[in-house]
Amino acid sequence: MTTDTPAVQTVEWLTAEQQVHWRSFRGGAARLFAALEHELEQQTGLSTHEYEVLVRLSEAPDRTLRMAQLADNLAHSRSRLTHTIRRMEEQGLVARLPCVEDARGVNCTMTEKGWQVLVAAAPSHVQSVRDHLVDVLTPEQFAALGDAMETVRQHLTGGACHVE
Amino acid sequence: MTTDTPAVQTVEWLTAEQQVHWRSFRGGAARLFAALEHELEQQTGLSTHEYEVLVRLSEAPDRTLRMAQLADNLAHSRSRLTHTIRRMEEQGLVARLPCVEDARGVNCTMTEKGWQVLVAAAPSHVQSVRDHLVDVLTPEQFAALGDAMETVRQHLTGGACHVE
DNA sequence: CCGTGGTTGTTGAACTGTCAACCAAACTGT
DNA sequence: ACAGTTTGGTTGACAGTTCAACAACCACGG
Numbered sequence: 001m002t003t004d005t006p007a008v009q010t011v012e013w014l015t016a017e018q019q020v021h022w023r024s025f026r027g028g029a030a031r032l033f034a035a036l037e038h039e040l041e042q043q044t045g046l047s048t049h050e051y052e053v054l055v056r057l058s059e060a061p062d063r064t065l066r067m068a069q070l071a072d073n074l075a076h077s078r079s080r081l082t083h084t085i086r087r088m089e090e091q092g093l094v095a096r097l098p099c100v101e102d103a104r105g106v107n108c109t110m111t112e113k114g115w116q117v118l119v120a121a122a123p124s125h126v127q128s129v130r131d132h133l134v135d136v137l138t139p140e141q142f143a144a145l146g147d148a149m150e151t152v153r154q155h156l157t158g159g160a161c162h163v164e
Numbered sequence: 165m166t167t168d169t170p171a172v173q174t175v176e177w178l179t180a181e182q183q184v185h186w187r188s189f190r191g192g193a194a195r196l197f198a199a200l201e202h203e204l205e206q207q208t209g210l211s212t213h214e215y216e217v218l219v220r221l222s223e224a225p226d227r228t229l230r231m232a233q234l235a236d237n238l239a240h241s242r243s244r245l246t247h248t249i250r251r252m253e254e255q256g257l258v259a260r261l262p263c264v265e266d267a268r269g270v271n272c273t274m275t276e277k278g279w280q281v282l283v284a285a286a287p288s289h290v291q292s293v294r295d296h297l298v299d300v301l302t303p304e305q306f307a308a309l310g311d312a313m314e315t316v317r318q319h320l321t322g323g324a325c326h327v328e
Numbered sequence: 329c330c331g332t333g334g335t336t337g338t339t340g341a342a343c344t345g346t347c348a349a350c351c352a353a354a355c356t357g358t
Numbered sequence: 359a360c361a362g363t364t365t366g367g368t369t370g371a372c373a374g375t376t377c378a379a380c381a382a383c384c385a386c387g388g
Contacts, residue, residue, distance in 0.1 A: 012290075012291075012294065013290055014290060014293070014294070014298065017307075018298060018306070020310065021306055021307055021309065021310025021311070021314075022293060022297070022298070022310065024310045024311070024313045024314035024317060025297075025309055025310055025313045027239065027313075027317050028312075028313030028314060028315075028316040028317035028320070029193050029197075029313060030239055031239050031316075031317055031320045031321065032313075032316055032317075032320060033193075034239065035320055047374090049374090066336085067336075067337060068335085068336065068337080071337095075191065075194055075195050075198065076375095077375080077376075077377090078336075078337060078338085079337085079338075079339080079375085079376075079377080079378095080374085080375060080376075081337090082337065082338055082339085083338095083339095083374075083375075084374085084375095086338090087373095087374090099336095102335095102336080102383080102384075103382080103383060103384085104335070104336040104337070104382060104383045104384070105335095105336065105337080105383090106336080106337065106338095126176075126177055126178060127176075129178070129186060130176065130178070132316065132319065132320060133186070133189075133316060134178065134182060134186070136315055136316055136319045137312050137315060137316070141308065141311070141312045141315070142182070142185055142312070143181075143185055144305065144308045144309070144312065145185065145189055145308070145309060145312045145313075146184065146185025146186065146188045146189055147185070147188070147305070148192075148301050148305045148306070148308065148309045149188045149189045149191075149192030149193060149196075149309075150185075150188035150192060151192075151300055151301060151305070152192040152195075152196055152296065152297060152300055152301070153188060153191050153192035153195055153196075155296065155300045156192070156195045156196060156199055156296060157195065211344090213344095230366085231366070231367065232365085232366060232367080235367095240345095241345080241346075241347090242366075242367060242368085243345085243346075243347080243348095243367085243368075243369080244344085244345055244346075245367090246367065246368055246369085247344075247345075247368095247369095248344090248345095250368090251343095251344090263366095266353080266354075266365095266366080267352080267353055267354085268352065268353045268354070268365070268366045268367070269353090269365095269366060269367080270366080270367065270368095
């Protein structure tokens with residue numbers, strides 16, 4: 001944006017080429033995530049959010065994480081996570097335990113059933129990711145995609161973190 | 165789950181490197197879209213879905229599209245679009261008219277108010293896209309991102325590509 | 329020790345999206 | 359002409375998300 005132009009348009013618009021790329025990105029990402037969500041749901045009964053919860057827990061020490069850490073990992077709001085975990089607890093996939101060091105805290109851990117469900121779900125999900133993303137691109141394209149989005153992610157989480 | 169999980173399955177897992185890229189992509193895209201959604205909502209009161217509806221209509225002949233075309237453009241379900249359009253109609257942003265050629269059809273058109281709202285919203289949204297995506301990457305990175313996701317999109321839509 | 333302010337997590341209401349059922353109009357084949 | 363099928367769009371119930379308010383707890387300075 002220019003400093004002192006009182007012109008009608010102080011905004012720097014996207015070039016035609018940039019707009020094409022932006023729309024490809026938005027449209028492609030939306031369709032990709034929708035397809036993955038749909039296939040995971042059909043094949044395993046899990047939503048991608050539930051799946052991600054199980055993945056994070058499976059990688060944590062004692063397969064346990066504080067609610068806040070889990071929320072940060074997933075970039076979900078606290079309340080959203082509370083609701084998700086309550087539903088998963090009802091299904092027996094996870095359990096909540098009070099946190100010893102901090103009485104405010106809640107430790108979320110995955111149950112044996114949760115582990116089984118994850119192990120059963122992972123193969124088909126990985127296959128979906130390969131089918132619709134990894135194997136569709138050249139290794140160089142896929143690596144470039146990952147690198148670019150890592151830059152975007154770090155910029156969003158490092159720099160001026162918006163309110164909320 | 166980690167890639168060196170005992171592979172009982174015959175599934176081809178992601179390599180460690182692929183997994184890093186996949187997670188960067190998923191995490192970066194999720195945070196990016198969340199940030200854009202949040203900023204657009206704060207600055208203009210529109211959701212990104214409503215914004216996209218207005219964009220598509222603004223580009224169509226007579227600023228009018230059939231419901232099904234709009235739904236396909238946005239990759240939204242019919243019922244979702246019906247709900248969205250009903251809400252936007254209540255806000256006076258769009259209007260629905262019966263379709264002459266096909267009595268089943270409904271033409272959705274944007275009102276003058278809808279146009280004004282879009283014109284007012286576009287600059288800040290474009291700026292958000294620049295701030296969090298376009299200007300964070302090199303032009304080459306951004307172009308590669310767009311190209312890769314265009315490939316993904318075409319693969320998912322069966323190669324049938326209507327220009328967005 | 330008390331109070332103030334920040335953090336952690338939950339709750340319930342309002343909103344948005346999903347899914348299946350549905351109606352009406354258009355095509356299809358006989 | 360007409361039953362059967364397909365397409366276009368809507369509806370209502372349900373599931374998931376957001377938002378603001380809240381309760382409980384920590385941490386730090388009088």
